[in-house]
Amino acid sequence: MTDLRELYLQVLLEHSRSPRNFGKLAGANYRAEGRNPLCGDELTVYVDVEEGMVRDIAFVGSGCAISKASASIMTQAVKGKTLEEARSLFNDFQEMVTSRVGEEVETEPLGKLAVFLGVREFPVRVKCATLPWHTLNAALEGEEEPASTE
Numbered sequence: 001m002t003d004l005r006e007l008y009l010q011v012l013l014e015h016s017r018s019p020r021n022f023g024k025l026a027g028a029n030y031r032a033e034g035r036n037p038l039c040g041d042e043l044t045v046y047v048d049v050e051e052g053m054v055r056d057i058a059f060v061g062s063g064c065a066i067s068k069a070s071a072s073i074m075t076q077a078v079k080g081k082t083l084e085e086a087r088s089l090f091n092d093f094q095e096m097v098t099s100r101v102g103e104e105v106e107t108e109p110l111g112k113l114a115v116f117l118g119v120r121e122f123p124v125r126v127k128c129a130t131l132p133w134h135t136l137n138a139a140l141e142g143e144e145e146p147a148s149t150e
């Protein structure tokens with residue numbers, strides 16, 4: 001268990017240092033801003049949805065290591081997924097980070113997102129980890145924005 005934790009921590013730090021899909025997305029037709037005032041995390045998520053599928057996704061913003069790593073890994077996880085699959089990942093992720101410490105969680109469907117399992121031990125950090133997901137959700141449920149606004 002300690003080894004697994006160490007590995008998770010490595011993945012987390014690596015993503016926070018060099019986040020994937022970081023930057024504005026020119027072809028995005030959905031966009032939302034998210035904020036976690038408790039920690040000071042702020043980010044904007046850009047999504048390019050075509051035919052019910054996340055064709056591309058990117059984010060910009062600043063915040064703590066956990067929020068950045070979470071946004072980075074989230075973009076990797078949902079790219080190429082259908083909106084339904086993305087929503088289901090969000091639900092599984094949310095369930096995992098809000099589960100009780102010690103409770104068995106099925107992490108297999110979550111893939112690399114499982115690195116955030118340890119966050120449940122730090123309730124203040126749960127918001128950092130879920131912020132990118134809430135922002136993605138807001139983007140997908142929000143008004144469609146013209147791709148040329150940025």
Ligand code: ZN
Binds near residue numbers: 041065066067128
């Ligand atoms: Zn944070």
